[in-house]
Amino acid sequence: MRDVHKERHLARFSLTPISVALLASLSTGAFAEEKPETLETISVLGDTNQIEKLPGSAHLVSAEDLEKFEFVDINRMMRAVPGVYLREEDGYGLRPNIGIRGADGGRSGKISLMEDGVLVAPAPYSAPEAYYFPTAGRLNSIEVLKGPSTLKYGPFTVGGAVNMLSTQIPNESTGKVQLEAGQYGENRLHTFYGDSTDTAGWLIETHQQRADGFRDIDRADSADINKEDYLLKGRLNSAEGAKYAQQLDVKLQYSEEESGMSYLGLTDADFAADPNHRYGITALDEIENRHSTVQLNHSIALTDSFSLNTQAYYNKFKRDWFKTSLGSLVDSANAGDADAQAILDGTMDYDFYIKHNDRTYVSRGVQVSANWQFQTGGIAHDLEFGVRDHYDDIDRFQPQDNYSQIDGELVFVDITDPSSSNNRIGKADATSLFVYDQIQVNEALALTATLRYEDIATSQQRYEDIERTEKGSYRENSLSEWLPGLGLTYQLTESVTLLAGAHRGFAPPGSGSSDGEAGDLSTNYEWGARFDNGSLRTEVIAFYSDYESTVQNCSVAVPCANGNDSGTYALGESEIKGVEALVATEWSLANGWLIPLSASYTWTDAEITRDNVDEDILAGDNFAYLPENVFAVTTGIDSGADWRVNLTAAYQDDMCVDNSCNRGDVDQFARTESLWVVDAAAHYDFSEDLAAYLKVDNLLDEQAIINRAPDGARANRPRTASVGVTYSF
Numbered sequence: 086m087r088d089v090h091k092e093r094h095l096a097r098f099s100l101t102p103i104s105v106a107l108l109a110s111l112s113t114g115a116f117a118e119e120k121p122e123t124l125e126t127i128s129v130l131g132d133t134n135q136i137e138k139l140p141g142s143a144h145l146v147s148a149e150d151l152e153k154f155e156f157v158d159i160n161r162m163m164r165a166v167p168g169v170y171l172r173e174e175d176g177y178g179l180r181p182n183i184g185i186r187g188a189d190g191g192r193s194g195k196i197s198l199m200e201d202g203v204l205v206a207p208a209p210y211s212a213p214e215a216y217y218f219p220t221a222g223r224l225n226s227i228e229v230l231k232g233p234s235t236l237k238y239g240p241f242t243v244g245g246a247v248n249m250l251s252t253q254i255p256n257e258s259t260g261k262v263q264l265e266a267g268q269y270g271e272n273r274l275h276t277f278y279g280d281s282t283d284t285a286g287w288l289i290e291t292h293q294q295r296a297d298g299f300r301d302i303d304r305a306d307s308a309d310i311n312k313e314d315y316l317l318k319g320r321l322n323s324a325e326g327a328k329y330a331q332q333l334d335v336k337l338q339y340s341e342e343e344s345g346m347s348y349l350g351l352t353d354a355d356f357a358a359d360p361n362h363r364y365g366i367t368a369l370d371e372i373e374n375r376h377s378t379v380q381l382n383h384s385i386a387l388t389d390s391f392s393l394n395t396q397a398y399y400n401k402f403k404r405d406w407f408k409t410s411l412g413s414l415v416d417s418a419n420a421g422d423a424d425a426q427a428i429l430d431g432t433m434d435y436d437f438y439i440k441h442n443d444r445t446y447v448s449r450g451v452q453v454s455a456n457w458q459f460q461t462g463g464i465a466h467d468l469e470f471g472v473r474d475h476y477d478d479i480d481r482f483q484p485q486d487n488y489s490q491i492d493g494e495l496v497f498v499d500i501t502d503p504s505s506s507n508n509r510i511g512k513a514d515a516t517s518l519f520v521y522d523q524i525q526v527n528e529a530l531a532l533t534a535t536l537r538y539e540d541i542a543t544s545q546q547r548y549e550d551i552e553r554t555e556k557g558s559y560r561e562n563s564l565s566e567w568l569p570g571l572g573l574t575y576q577l578t579e580s581v582t583l584l585a586g587a588h589r590g591f592a593p594p595g596s597g598s599s600d601g602e603a604g605d606l607s608t609n610y611e612w613g614a615r616f617d618n619g620s621l622r623t624e625v626i627a628f629y630s631d632y633e634s635t636v637q638n639c640s641v642a643v644p645c646a647n648g649n650d651s652g653t654y655a656l657g658e659s660e661i662k663g664v665e666a667l668v669a670t671e672w673s674l675a676n677g678w679l680i681p682l683s684a685s686y687t688w689t690d691a692e693i694t695r696d697n698v699d700e701d702i703l704a705g706d707n708f709a710y711l712p713e714n715v716f717a718v719t720t721g722i723d724s725g726a727d728w729r730v731n732l733t734a735a736y737q738d739d740m741c742v743d744n745s746c747n748r749g750d751v752d753q754f755a756r757t758e759s760l761w762v763v764d765a766a767a768h769y770d771f772s773e774d775l776a777a778y779l780k781v782d783n784l785l786d787e788q789a790i791i792n793r794a795p796d797g798a799r800a801n802r803p804r805t806a807s808v809g810v811t812y813s814f
Contacts, residue, residue, distance in 0.1 A: 127201035127382070129238060129248045130228045140533050140572025140586040141232015141611055142168060142626050142665060148226050153721070153731040154766045155265070155780050155809060157222035157273065157294060158802075159183075161764065164735045165717040166229050167665035167685040168245070168628070172710055172740075173791050174642075175346050176299060176802035177310060180216055182643075186231060186628055187661030187691045187711060188244030188592070188605075191643035192216065195592050195605065197238050197246035201336065203380055205249075207402040207446030208477035210240065210513035211543055211596035214640055217376050217402045217446075219249050220314040220340060222275055223292040226250045231628075232611050233570030233588040236537040237469065237521050242568060243590035243605045243630065251336075254286040254320050255279045260814045267807025270297030270309070279318070286320040298345065299803055303365035303431060304493055308345035315339045331385035338378040345371050348408050348641065350797025352418045352426070353753065353790070360788050360800035365431045366490055367409055369439055374404035390458045399449045406442040407486075410641065412796030419754055431493035438485040438501065442641075450475035465525040475515045479596065482551075483507035505547040505557040506651060511596030513543045528576070535570035535588065543596040562598045566591050566606070577614075584626070585612040594636055597652040604653075607632040613665075621670045630661040635693075642795045643710075647700060656744065657697045659708070663689035679723040687715040693744065707747045710757075710794070712738035730767045736760070742793045758789035760801065774813045781806045 130136050136143045144166045156162050158178035160171045170190050172182040183198075184190025192214030198206050206215040230238070231245035238246045260278035265271075272295050279288030291314065298308035315338065322332040347363060347370035355362075379399045386392045417425035427433035454471030484507075487498040517539045524532040541564055547557035570588030577583055590607035598604070613626030635656040639645035645654035669683035691708040715738070721731035739759045741747060746755035766780035786804035793799075 127248075127250060128228060129199070129202060129230055129246065139230075139232070139234050140531075140574050140584050141230070141234055142613075142624070143231070143234070144229045144667075146227040146229070151224065151226065153719075153729075154733065154764055155778055155807075156764075158782075159218065159221040161782070162221060162224075162227060163229070163247075164715075165683070165685050165719060165733070167624075167626075167667050167687045168231055168663075169229060169687070170689075170710075170712060170715060171737075173801050174799065175344075176800075177296070178221055179218065179310070179312075179342070179344060179346070180642075181218055182710075183247065184711070185229070185244030185247075186609075186663065187630060187689055187708065188241070189637060189643075189708075190710060191638060192640060193218070193247075194638045195241055196244050197235065197241045199238065199246065199248040200378075201251055201380065202248060202382075203396060203398045203400075203452075204448065204450075204475070205400070206448075207400070208448055208479045208511070208513070208596075210475065210515050210541060210593055211477050211511040212446065212479040213241070213593070213595060214638055214642070216404060216406075216444075217374065219251075220292050220294070220312065222273060222294060223252065223290060223314055223316065224249050225252050232609075233533060233535050233572040233586040234521075236535040236568055236570045236588055237471075237519050239517055239519070239537055239568075239591070240515065240539050240541075241592045242537070242588065243592050243607050243609070243632075251316060251318075251338075252277055252288060252290050254281060254288045254318050256281050256286075261811060262814075263809060263811045265807050265809035268805045269299045269307075270295070271805065271807060272296070277316075281320070284322055284324050286318075286322075288316070288318040290316040299361050299805070300363045301361065302345075302363045302368050305365055305368035306345075308347070308363065310342075310344040312342040312344070313340060329385055329387060331383070334380075334382040336378065336380040336382075338376070338380075340376045342374050343371065346406075346408075348795040349411055350415060350793065350795070350799040352415055352429070353798055354419075355429075356790060356798040356800065360798075361803055364429045365493060366411065366429065366435070366437070366495070369488075369495060370408040372404060372406040372408075374402065376400070376402045392456050393453065394455075395451070395453045397451045400447070402446040404442070404444055407439055408442060409437060409439050410796070411437060415797040416754075428490065431490065433490075434492070435490045436487070436498075437490065438487045440485040440507070441483050443481070443483050445480045446477065448475070448477035467523040467525075469519075469521040469523075471519055473515075473517045475517070476513070478510060478512040480510050481507060502551050505549055508549075508551065508553070509545055509547040511543070511545040513541060513593075513596055515539065515541045515593075530576075531574045533570075533572040533586075535572075537568040537570075538565070539568065539591065539593070540565040541593055543593075543598060545596045560597065560599050562594070562600050562602055564593075564603055566603075580616055580618040582615045582617075583613075584615065586610070590630060590632075592636070594653050595638060602636070602653065602655075603634050605632065605636050606634040622668070624665070624667040626665045628661075628663055628665070632659040632661070635659045644794070655697075655700075656693060656702060658695040659691065659693045661689065661691040661708075663687060677725040679725055680720065681723065682718075682720045684718040685716070689713060689715075702744065703748075705747070706744045707741050709743050710740050712740050714738045726770075728767070728769045730765070732763065732765050734761060734763045736762075737791075754793070757791055757793060760789040760791055761785075761787060762801065763787075775810070777808070777810045779806070779808050 170184040182190045183193040188195035194214040228248040258280040263275040274293040277290035294312045296310040317337040319335040347367040381397045383395045428435040452473035519537045544561040549555040568589040572586030575583045592605035594604035611628040616623045637654045639649040641650045666686045672680045693706040717735040719733040723729040763784040768778045788800045790798040
């Protein structure tokens with residue numbers, strides 16, 4: 086029964102998207118012979134055949150992978166991808182910290198984050214830390230790209246790119262309703278409906294997520310979550326037989342979130358007593374945000390071998406994170422200060438403030454890419470080139486409300502106007518170009534040559550008064566970088582492919598940078614092999630990055646080594662080396678059952694390579710929040726008919742919380758704790774259209790200190806069971 090349901094589901098959707106740059110099937114002679122129903126132009130990887138041809142590591146977390154566990158947390162969705170590091174913070178993945186190949190994972194600020202091929206960080210050039218992240222529960226699939234091919238997307242090429250694909254317009258009348266309820270007041274609704282004709286299509290979708298939260302606040306309620314996301318898509322495409330095959334897509338998105346999230350963690354003693362509580366002094370901490378997107382895509386095949394794709398986009402993100410900043414109390418209490426502990430416990434009166442971290446982000450741009458396939462002297466070229474004109478800004482106006490804690494109650498006092506550091510506007514204008522040529526030299530050897538150019542101008546204006554009539558300090562910076570890359574694949578046998586690549590890594594420094602600051606600059610190398618004989622797939626890739634300039638983005642969430650919580654901090658020269666490994670197979674039993682098995686592993690070693698005595702940075706210092714070992718394994722039993730059970734286990738090493746904890750003579754507060762987490766899910770299909778599932782996150786209820794930033798120890802999510810039902814029509 087399940088196979089029939091699966092075939093019907095795949096028939097409804099065209100889920101093999103055409104790459105933004107490749108448009109492979111659109112720009113070949115085969116297009117004229119068999120016109121696809123829709124021309125998806127939002128993927129960065131293309132189909133699985135294109136993935137195998139890439140000179141670097143590329144991974145697709147497919148719709149089927151996501152369905153196995155019904156995850157709504159991006160950390161759980163991506164943790165099996167080798168070369169990726171994930172640092173939890175709130176237990177729900179609302180504001181993830183994703184790093185790739187050693188690039189700093191703080192607020193995912195050193196990777197190119199995209200949704201449907203468009204940069205999605207609120208202000209990727211002027212304020213790259215991603216305080217907005219797409220609602221993971223509505224995603225259809227996730228693409229992760231590393232190596233020279235990342236130069237096509239940028240601007241962050243030191244680590245990699247993550248592209249999240251939203252639900253696609255179906256090829257026929259199709260809908261789905263998913264309802265889920267679980268522990269800690271968790272419930273969600275995910276539903277969509279769409280239809281297509283020969284020349285048009287549309288989709289409407291919503292994802293609603295609510296929870297009481299698993300952290301109880303002293304003398305108050307729990308830390309609740311309320312998130313709503315709405316998506317509307319439309320498509321117009323040329324009729325069969327038209328002179329030029331073309332398509333216009335429109336995407337509108339809007340989301341809201343209210344969640345009682347705080348930056349204040351726990352002392353280690355309080356964590357040991359109860360990792361799932363919060364101090365009452367944080368009872369008023371809450372974030373509210375709104376996000377909206379308008380995206381237009383146009384694709385046209387001018388000939389059998391030449392096509393154009395144009396994307397215009399506008400994103401706006403408004404947030405106010407009303408939160409305390411009392412990390413010094415946690416540090417003092419950890420050091421044995423009884424008064425600090427009494428304030429946290431609510432037994433001592435204390436005057437403090439809660440800041441409105443009120444920011445508005447805007448990003449907009451146009452990007453045009455072309456694909457031209459041709460031959461020179463019997464050598465096939467798949468040439469792509471493109472340009473992007475982009476603007477973004479961030480407006481901070483952050484007053485603070487002053488409070489007194491009296492007998493454990495929070496009493497409002499007055500409001501303090503923002504200082505100049507909390508009253509500023511940052512801007513960035515960027516123009517980027519890329520040329521990417523995939524050259525098939527012969528049946529075995531393929532080369533890829535890439536060149537990217539980034540031209541960036543940033544500025545930051547601070548104001549001395551709330552009317553913004555009196556200007557304060559002003560910073561501006563301009564920089565341009567040429568970023569070349571070269572990769573190759575060699576098919577040694579029908580099952581074995583060798584690969585190697587080198588490229589220039591870059592990450593812009595943000596609008597708070599001063600004149601002459603270059604951001605991250607590195608030379609990245611990788612080499613390895615893939616094996617795939619149809620029943621067993623393995624991949625082993627070694628990577629090495631030589632940084633001539635390493636820059637940390639400072640924020641309250643991830644303060645820099647010098648204590649700053651804004652601007653940037655230069656760590657100097659460094660190097661990162663590591664190995665990624667992946668294995669996947671599936672066994673068929675005599676009774677028709679299937680047992681899939683996949684495992685991934687990443688080993689990473691990173692260190693500063695040159696002293697900077699003025700900043701207390703020494704050669705040999707480690708990278709903060711970078712685990713040495715990350716491992717994940719997934720297996721299960723599939724009846725091949727009505728039911729299936731899946732199990733996944735993930736491990737992450739302990740991590741240093743600063744750059745100097747490997748010098749010796751450090752206490753427990755300088756490191757997080759290692760952790761194994763096991764998740765399980767079981768599905769049962771009542772019919773082709775109706776299914777139910779039971780899932781348990783953190784099956785063994787193992788909790789540890791997985792993060793000490795910002796402001797104290799915090800735990801991963803405890804064991805949480807949920808039941809759900811899906812109905813497709």
